[in-house]
Each structure stands twice: as C-alpha cells, then as structure tokens.
Amino acid sequence: MTDPRLAALSQTLPELRLLTDAADLEHYGRDWTRRWTPAPLAIALPATVEQVQAIVRWAREAGVAIVPSGGRTGLSGGAVAANGELVVSLERMNKAIGFDPVDRTLTVQAGMALEAVHNAAKEHGLVYPVDFAARGSCSIGGNIATNAGGIRVIRYGNTREWVAGLKLVDGRGELLDVGRGLVKNSSGYDLRHLAVASEGTLGIIVEATLRLTDPPPPTSVMLLALADFDALMRVFAELRAKLRLEAFEFFTDRALYHVLAHGAQKPFDEAHPYYVVTEFAAGEAEEGAALAAFEHCVGEGWVLDGVISQSEAQAAQLWRLREGITESLAKYVPYKNDVSVRISAMPAFLAETRALLGQEYPQFDVVWFGHIGDGNLHINVLKPDDMAQVDFVNDCERVTKLLAQALQRHDGSISAEHGIGLVKKPYLSSTRSEAEIALMRGIRRVLDPDGLMNPGKLFDA
Amino acid sequence: MTDPRLAALSQTLPELRLLTDAADLEHYGRDWTRRWTPAPLAIALPATVEQVQAIVRWAREAGVAIVPSGGRTGLSGGAVAANGELVVSLERMNKAIGFDPVDRTLTVQAGMALEAVHNAAKEHGLVYPVDFAARGSCSIGGNIATNAGGIRVIRYGNTREWVAGLKLVDGRGELLDVGRGLVKNSSGYDLRHLAVASEGTLGIIVEATLRLTDPPPPTSVMLLALADFDALMRVFAELRAKLRLEAFEFFTDRALYHVLAHGAQKPFDEAHPYYVVTEFAAGEAEEGAALAAFEHCVGEGWVLDGVISQSEAQAAQLWRLREGITESLAKYVPYKNDVSVRISAMPAFLAETRALLGQEYPQFDVVWFGHIGDGNLHINVLKPDDMAQVDFVNDCERVTKLLAQALQRHDGSISAEHGIGLVKKPYLSSTRSEAEIALMRGIRRVLDPDGLMNPGKLFDA
Incomplete structure (x- = not known):
C-alpha cells in the first residue's frame, strides 16, 4: 500500500479493510457489462456507517473519487471503476438490523442481497415483493440506486414503492436519514425519492427500511404460444381484465432457442414466434376465469398453444424459460437495450422498432423479451463469434442512436430498469x-x- | 392597474386575466388558515401553460414573487399571499385533457377540483382513490404540492403514489414534463417526486397524469365505541389482520360533541370516550370475518358498542360523524396540529402527548381525530370565545414547541399531510x-x- 493517499486513509481508519491486490481490483472494479477495464485505486470494505462517512471525508481531502459498490450485477456500468477511484463495497454491511411487525418494515444494511431480504421477510410471514433473476447476487442498495424493477412490477411496482426510508452518506460525508418509515410525512422535499435511482451519484446508500406485504395468494403459471405481437397486446388486455396478474412476461422464439440450448426443457412440440409466461392468483374462484380467458384467447386465434402449471415444480420449470434467458445469453456478450414506453404506446413503438432492427441488424441474432405489462422491452443483440467486440459495440451504438430517436418520438425511456450508468449516458x-x-x-x-x-456516471458533471 | 409592473405584464400578455379589486385580493390571498392578512399585488388567472411560463419570465424581470394557488383549502398557509406577491391561480385551468384506457391514466390540468377528478375517473369505470373532506374545493395541483393524504391512505397511499407524471413550470420559466406516465423509467433523478410536496417552492404544477385503479369492492362501514387509546391500537391490529380495510379513522368524544352540535345524528345512546369509523370490503366471504372480528373485540372489552351500516345511506351517515368534524370546528378558529409517527410508535407517542396536552391545555377544548392506521393524528385546539386570537395562537405555539420535541424523540413528522407552509415552518x-x-x-x-x-414558505431561502 505505497500510495500515500491510501496510507492516509489507513491511518485515519486503521480498522478499515482495504484491498489492493490486482485480482481484487479486477473483481470489484467491474459489473456485468464487461466493457470497461477495471482500474480502481483500491477497494474499501467498511463495516459501519461511521466508516463510510470517514471514507467520504478522506476522499474529499485526498481528491479521490468514490464508486459505491453492491453486487455489481448492473448492466449499465454504474458500478464500474476504471479511473483510479476508491470502490466502496457494502458487502460487509449485509445484515438485517430490525423488523417491526406493526409497521411491517424490515430495516437492512445496504449490502444485503435481494434474496436474503426475501428470506428475512419470509421468516416473519411477509414478503418483499420486488424480484428478478439476479436476486442471489444483487444488493438491496444497488436495487435502490437503480430503482430496480423486475418480474413483479405489474402487481407491486418498482423498488421505489417499497422504500419507507433510507440512510445516505452524501458527497459531503453527511449522514441523511430520510423517510424514516413514516407512512405520512409532508415536510418538504422527499430526499428519499431523490436517492432512489440516483446511481451512486448523490452518495452511498448505507441502510434501508423496506415495506413488506402479505404473501400473494396461491398462484398458477401459464405458458402461452402466440402468433404475433398484436396478439400479445390483446392477450395482455384480456388476462389483465379477467385475472389478478402477478406477472406477465414475454419472449421470442430466439430467446427460447437459447434458453433451451442452455438446458431448459422444451415446452411445446411445435415452434412458435412468441411466448408469454404469466402468473396469476389461482384459487377455486379464479380457476374458471383462467380457463375461460385462455379459451377466449385461443378462440380468437391469439393463442396457438398453452400449458397451465399443475404443480410448483412445473411452475418453476415454466418460469425457467423466462428467467434463464439472461444467463443463457451471457456467453455471447450481448449488447443490451432496456427501453420502455407507456403501455398504450407499445404497439406503435414495437412495430417501428421491429422494422428498424430488421433493417439494421439483419446480420445479428436479436433476442427480445421483457415485461410487456409495464411497457418494458429488453432487446439483446448477440455478438457473432467472429466479430471483434469493439466493432460489434460500435455497430450496436449506431443502431441505439436510431432506437433512441424512436423512443423520443414515443415519449419513452432509454432505461426502464437498468439505469443509465456509462452505457446509456450518450x-x-x-x-x-x-x-x-x-x-x-x-x-x-x-x-x-x-x-x-x-463521477462520469449518469451524466457528466 | 397603475402598478407599472402589472402594466408591463398586461402588455406582454394582453389576453391574461388579471384581478386587482380589493375583494379579489382578499379572496385569493388567503387559505383556510385565516391567520395572515392577504396583501397580494394582483391575481393572475392564466388559461394556458404558455401563459404560466410567460408570467414566470415576467416575474423574474420584474422581481415579483409568485404564490401558486389552487383551491386554497390548505391548513398551513402555503397559499397565503401577504407580501405583494402575484397570486397565480390555476382555477381556469381545470379540465381533464386525456384519458387512456390501456395506461389507465387521466391527464388533467392542475386547477381541477379533486371531486371533478373523482367524477372523471368514474365516467371511465375507474377510481382515483385519494379522498378527503375538502374534495369539492381543493385542486389536484394543490393536492400534489402537499402530497395530500386523507381517509384512504391505509389502502391506497398518498397522492404521490398516483402521480404518473406532471408538468411543472419551474422558477426559471422552464416547462418540465416529468414522469410522462411511464411505469418503468430509471433515467436519473425523479423530478416528479421532487415536485410532489414541494408546496409551490420549486415552481407551478400545471398538469398531472394520474393513475387510476379499479373501483373498490362493495364495502360496509362500521362505527365502534372504545374505552381507551390502548383499545384503539388493539382494535386496529385485529381488524387489519382480519379484514380488507379501506379506512380506519378515529375521533374523540369532544369531536363527536361538535359534529352532533353541527347537525349530525347521534349514533349511540350512551357516550363513550373514543370512536372509530372503519370501512372494509364486504362481500359474502367477508361478512362472517367482520362479525367475528367485532365479537372478538367486544369479548376482549376493547369495543363497548358498535353498529355496521345496512345501507349506503347509513354508511354515509356514519362517515359524516368523522368527515363533518373539520367543518363543525371551523367557527372556533382551531389551532391545528397534524402530526405523524410510525404506527408502531403511536402508543408511546399518544401517551406522552395526552399527558403533555392535559398539563398544558387544561383551559382549552382539545379535539383529537385522525388516521390511526397511518400513524397520523390531528389535534385541534379550539379558541375560547373570550380570548384574543393573538394570545390564543401564542399559547398554542408554546405548546407546539413541546409537541415538536416529543415528535423528535419519536422520529415523527410535524406535518403528516397539511404541509409546512408558514404555520409549521418554525x-x-x-x-x-x-x-x-x-x-x-x-x-x-x-x-x-x-x-x-x-418565498417564505416551507423554509426561508
């Protein structure tokens, strides 16, 4: 630890764990984007809020930038440290520190993994309903910093809705305790909502008080095969009107191809262009409604085939077809777009985007999936094996510019849930x-x- | 219109309606607080967003402060114009301008009354679920500017949760179109949430896109008589666990006294210290649960008497006992506290507050009511007829200081839903x-x- 700035930090905080090995710098300096070469100054692993505050005070004196770091599962480069920053990893601050049965809130340190939050809620007979595939690795602090969405937004909203309070160490080293679990509080600007989706640019989220809710009713999972995008919107409208939807996810035949190649089980004998996985409340009262809605969709020609889960094991199998997609694509280093429009704008935007990508990406394998009921589309472009990463990214960026123009015309967002980070900043x-x-x-x-x-994330200062 | 600044405004915007009559200055210069003497420069009644922007640009040049103005039903002085400001009333901008059945959103001009929003939603078979007694007069822009709460928060949350987008003309005259109805959008700081509860200090809210939802199930209303505050929390816990609560409101015997004196119908033969009005889903399935919960509460000695509505008319009659309170107190020019703590902190805070007020206010009629399920308590102190307003307010302020200290100890808020304005600024x-x-x-x-x-509202600049 020859850097005099780090020596000063160690002197100020002798108990602070600091990592400077090349392997650690590499490990903590990147997220799932894999596009930038990690080059942090060092990794700090604080154990307390006071240590985080002291680190920020040191950073101001030393003029060192800070990259807050959770599970580094981000897809926008928000946690990348490529310019001599100090990575402040929250991984040692990963405990539940309070549960209140009356308030139905769980207070946790920011480094706790989403799945650990789920489990802690479950211990109290409640649920924290935000959920997505990275649950085992991502941290709740990172979820809050990007306002993570996922597969249950249609029923429960985004992370934002579940944050009753949070503690933020801001860029001056001040500890802000905002929200504090109050249901009602009209005392000026809501700094809690300002911190949500701020991507580490306003400070380091160190704690959060999360709202919990009742477990959902028993559910069934249905997989549907569809002929075209029009059918998708019609099926969504029909099922939303008739069932209590807990999730409504779609993917294309190319997505199914990859997830099957990755070991998932083939759901239908025939191939179809589009698929939907939907989960819905399934008591006795709902059974007839689900069947009737399904039959209506088949009768109208929107749905070509379908299966309803008969067991939890089968439900998990059907979900795997959707949830396994990202992992199945990882080896192709996909270029990811994560866009949204208002649900009502989806048909026109989809039509325009399909035409655009058909024209611009004929040479690429393009995999579509997403949360159609939230107006959120994931478009993954897979890199051909024989193409250099830099050429591939350049070509994708060219098309993203066109996609961004289409989004602007449809009043959409260039980032529905991944955040802006470095990837979407332009x-x-x-x-x-x-x-x-x-x-x-x-x-x-x-x-x-x-x-x-x-610094450098979200927008240039 | 001899003021040269107003002459310049009229010249810039010849079509702008401007009022300068003494009666108009008085009418538009105050809100329901009635504590400050109105003294605005003039009243502007813009008809378009462009006019609002032009007014702000003029204000910057002329150095004139602006007070945004909705229904002026506020209870914290947020809409008071007592220092030569230009009141910008949104009352002419009061129309619904869009409904989308797929997005389930209603876009309205900010001057629309809450009740008109309710009616517009109803026309489309949906509801805008934020509701409170001032619905006929208050404007949706004012609701957003204070993050209004009300009687359905326990089920639906505050105004904030229902704002999918808004347009704000900020202090530079820039029109910000934030949120735009997107369900998912992780593209930096959420300026929409910053505008909510900003009390006109960041700009003028001119439009809002509101989320709508399904109408609630058929409900019943129950009035309960209780012996003490402890019972209140226990009854709340029992009913919350067993029923789908749409509202849970409490008030004291003094509140009932005033609302009966104002013409409401006496619910029980005997007098009791505390009352609860609760509304809950009431289908066939729920009927047994409601009765069982009620009987359990009676068996435990928490509930002394009760009645369940048998008709819509009776439900309205029971609601009137709670909703009529504010109006019944108006003639006493009450000093209002609107405080909140976490629900779990309510018992300890209540005990402390009762002891405090019993000691400090023995000479005053103190009326308690509120939204116990949200941790929100309204404490109204009534001015004795023979006491000068200024002496009364001074004495109340003295006690509010003590109350604020108690709130601080319990991590509460000095304003749950009224806003800070002028009244709570200290x-x-x-x-x-x-x-x-x-x-x-x-x-x-x-x-x-x-x-x-x-300027001067919320905090001094």
Missing part, C-alpha cells in the same frame, strides 16, 4: 430534456459539491 | 435535520435561482 437526452439534465446536474452539485460520487 | 427542524434543510435550500436554488416561487 442517450440520456432522448429521455430527459436539456432543462431536466441541467437541473439534475445542479442537484448533484448540492449533494456532492466536489463531484466525487461516482 | 418547527421544520423537529422533523428534518439541519443537513436535510440545507440540501433542500440548495435544491430550491437550482430550480428557483431568483427565489421567486412561494
């Missing part, structure tokens, strides 16, 4: 006006006057 | 830390660099 102005970006820049300066909190 | 630091207030001040300067938007 396209932020397709979603946010220049006036909004100027305001965000000004707000950032208020909380982080020295510009040390995750 | 006590803001009981709820928000100095660091938070400093940040809010900094953020305000970003959106309103000249300090012209509702």
